[in-house]
Amino acid sequence: MKLNGQRRWAAAGVVVATAVATFGVAMSAPAGAAPGCRVDYKANSWGGGGFGASVKITNLGDAVSGGWTLKFTFPGSQRVAQGWNATWSQSGADVTATSLSWNGNLGTGASIDLGFNGSNAGANDANPSAFTLNGTLCTGDTVPTTTTTTTTTTTTSNGPGPGPGRVDNPYVGAKQYVNPDWAAKAAAEPGGSRIANQPTGVWMDRIAAINGTVDSRGLVGHLDEAVRQAAGSPLVIQVVIYNLPGRDCSALASNGELKPTEIDKYKTDYIDPIAAIFARPEYANLRIVTTVEIDSLPNLITNVSPRPTAVPACDVMKANGNYVTGVGYALAKLGAVPNVYNYLDIGHHGWIGWDDNFGPTAELLYQAANASGSTKANVHGFIANTANYGALRELYFKIEDSVGGTSVRQSKWVDWNRYVDELSYAQAFRQRAVLAGFDANVGMLIDTSRNGWGGSARPTGPGPTTGVDAYVNGGRIDRRIHLGNWCNQSGAGLGERPKAAPEPGIDAYVWMKPPGESDGASEEIPNNEGKGADKMCDPAYTGNVRNGNNMSGALPKAPLSGKWFSAQFQELMRNAYPAL
Ligand code: BGC
Helix, strand or coil: CEEEEEEEECCCCCEEEEEEEEEEEEECCCCCCCCCEEEEEEEEEEECCEEEEEEEEEECCCCECCCCEEEEECCCCEEEEEEECCEEEEECCEEEEECCCCCCCECCCCEEEEEEEEEECCCCCCCCCCEEECCEECCCCCCCCCCCEEEEEEEEECCCCCCCCCCCCCCCCCEECCCHHHHHHHHHCCCHHHCCCCCCCEEECCHHHHHECCCCECHHHHHHHHHHHHCCCCEEEEEEECCCCCCCCCCCCCCCCCCCCCHHHHHHHHHHHHHHHHCCHHHCCEEEEEEECCCHHHHHHHCCCCCCCCCHHHHHHHHHCHHHHHHHHHHHHHHCCCCEEEEEECCCHHHHCCHHHHHHHHHHHHHHHCCCCCCHHHCCEEEECCCCCCCCCCCCCCCCCEECCEEHHHCCCCCCCCCCCHHHHHHHHHHHHHHHCCCCCCEEEEECCCCCCCCCCCCCCCCCCCCHHHHHHHHCCCCCCCCCCCCCECCCCCCCCCEEEEECCEEEEECCCCCCECCCCCCCCCCCCCCCCCHHHCCCCCCCHHHCCCCCCECCCCCCCCCECHHHHHHHHHCCCCCC
8 A cells, every 4th residue: 555645736826735545556567667757957066066966856657656766877077975855875976866765656747856965076077868767767758568557546635734634735725814913003004004904923922922911812812803704714823832941042032931941831831721722612613823932943953052153041941951842742732733733943044054954953843843742743834934034035146156166155145055045945944854754745834024125225136246245245135234133124124925835845925923023122121021132133233153243233222022113114014025
C-alpha cells in the first residue's frame, strides 16, 4: 500500500487539497519503474568557484513508489558540497541522488525539486546533459510500457493536514476575522477606513488578555464575534500565542509577565484556559489559526553562547529548557482541539537565513514539536516575518547575481545570507522543515503587514553595476539601514493585503502584527506588563553587534509595544505597496 498525499496548486491561486490512498499491485515490473522522465537542471555561479544548482525531476511514466535514484555525470571538475531533498553522493564525476523516506513516491506527472550547492575548479564547466531516473534515460518523453499491470482503488479524504477534520490550507475558501477593536482604531485615523476591514492577528500577550483588557475584548468575545462574522461560512480567526516564561530574551521591548522559571504558570494559567475556550462546541466550525510563540526558538539558535550575539537571558532560557517545554505544551494542548491549526514561528530571512542558523532552527523546531507530549502532527505549518519588515520579494537582485565576479552574497547588505527576501526564505524553510521530519504538507504564512516599502524611496530598477554594494543598495526594496533593525522602522509601508494561497507552499499572506501597534517604546515608560525600553526603539541609538552597529532606524516618540502609534500608522499607509 502506498499513501500518496500531495499538495497541488491551481493556477487561480486556489489550493486543491486531496489525500489519495492508493492500493496498487504492480506486476511484471519493479515497483520503482520510471519509463519516462524529464530533468530540468539550472546552475548559477556565485563567482569564486561556488555555484548552486536546482534540479527538477518530472515523472512522465508510471507512478514510482518505494524510492527513486537519479544519476548524472559532471562534464568538468564540479563537486557537490551540500544538497537537499535527496541523499547526495559523488564518485569521481558520477553523482547519485536517492530519495528520502518522505519523498520516495512520484506519481505520474508529479515533480520534485532537489538541489545542491557545489564548487567548481574550472571556470566554465558545462552542465551535465544526461540524467537517468531508476535507470531510465530522461529524454523528456513518455516511454510506452507494456510490462506493468496495476490494479488500483482510490479513496479520497478531507485533505492531508494533520487531524481528522482539518483541511490542508485553512485560508482557502474561508472568510477571515476582522478584529473590531483594531478596526475601530484604524478607522478613526484619517484615511484609515481604506484598510480597517482587513483581518489582523489577535494577540494573547498576557494572561489578562484572555479575559480582556482596557484595549481589547477577551478571547470569548473575539470568538463569539467570529461566529457572528462567519454567519455559517468557514472563517479563519488568527490568534497569537505569546506569553512564554522569560519572553523575548534578546530584547527588552516585549519582555513579558512570566519569569524564566514560571513554566507551570504558563501551562495552567495561560495555555490551559485558552485551549479550554477553543474547545467549546460553539466554536467547532471556526478555523482557529494560532501562531505559536513569536521569536522564542530562533533566539535559542542565534542569541546564545558562545556566539558573539549571545544575550545572558537567552542563555538562561536555553539552559532551563522552558521555551522548548512551553512550545511543546502549547502545541500539544492547542493541537488537541480538532479545528485549531498551529503555525510555529521561524523568525525571518534576516535572522535565520544564514546557513549556520537555517538547518539548526528547523531541527530545534522539530524537537519542540515533539516535546511535552506533542507530536509533529500538531504543527500545521510555520510563519515567517511576524512583526518584521523583510521585503516579500527583492525584485532587482537575486541571490545568484554577481557583479564583476563578486556574488551579491558578499555585499554588505546580504552579508553571506542565503536568501534575499521572505518569499524565497519561507519556501526554502518549508522544504528544510520537511527534511527535519515535519509532515510533507506543512504550509507557510508570511506576515506582510509592514513590509511594503513603497513611497518615493522605492527603487524602480536595479542598482548600478559599478560594484556589488552599489548594485544591491541601489536596487533593494527593503530600505532599512540594516537587516537586523526591527523596531518601528522609518520608511516602512503596509505590504501585500492578506491573501490565501498566493504562491506555491504559502498558505497565506497575513497581517499578524496589527499595523499601527508599536514594536516598543522609544524611551522607558512605566508599565505593569513587564515591558522594558529597548535601545533598538530609540532613534538616536547607534546599534550593537546584532545590527552591525548601525543606527536603529526607529521612529521617534513611540509608545509601549502593542499600544497604538498613530504616526506609524500614517507612515505605513503613506508607504503602502501595493499603494492604497
Ligand atoms: C507586544 C504585544 C502586542 C503585539 C501586537 C508585541 O510586540 O509585545 O503586547 O500585543 O506586539 O501589537
